[in-house]
Amino acid sequence: MRCPDPVQLEALVDGELPADRAAGVTRHLEECPACATQVRRIRQLVALLRQRSVPVLDELEVAQLVESVRRKAEVKRRLTFAAWRRSLVAASLVLALGTGALTWYRLNSPGRRPVAPDAFALALLHEHRRYEVALGAAADLGFNVQVAVLGQ
Ligand SMILES: [Zn+2]
Numbered sequence: 001m002r003c004p005d006p007v008q009l010e011a012l013v014d015g016e017l018p019a020d021r022a023a024g025v026t027r028h029l030e031e032c033p034a035c036a037t038q039v040r041r042i043r044q045l046v047a048l049l050r051q052r053s054v055p056v057l058d059e060l061e062v063a064q065l066v067e068s069v070r071r072k073a074e075v076k077r078r079l080t081f082a083a084w085r086r087s088l089v090a091a092s093l094v095l096a097l098g099t100g101a102l103t104w105y106r107l108n109s110p111g112r113r114p115v116a117p118d119a120f121a122l123a124l125l126h127e128h129r130r131y132e133v134a135l136g137a138a139a140d141l142g143f144n145v146q147v148a149v150l151g152q
Helices: 006-015 020-033 033-051 061-106 119-152
Strands: none
Touching: 006 020, 006 033, 020 033, 033 119
16 A cells, blocks of 8 residues: 555544555554554644643733733834934935035135134034924934834
């Protein structure tokens, strides 16, 4: 007799094979160590599954599960925010340098009188404030979009 397929071996363990077929497979097991081992494994698995009933979550456990998922989402949101802040600081720095260079160039471009250092500083401060306000608004908008996308 050829080796029965795994489905038939499972059916034998579950007592779902017709009697004549079951007798044939059982005879095969006596002369085929491979199938005998397979059936032993299936029996062990079935016994294990009977011992361990499927866990049923009570209301508290469900609440804890939901809370745990919520906390993980919150941590993810914070990490995203931190990354966002970091890139914002970097952008601010680039902007400060850029604004400084631009302002200096505008005030000192050829044909203009050189400006006093404090006039330059004041102009720089003014320019930079303007960009920062714009950058801040963009950052808020971006962050709100991220929060919305993460879906809280
Ligand atoms: Zn076999």
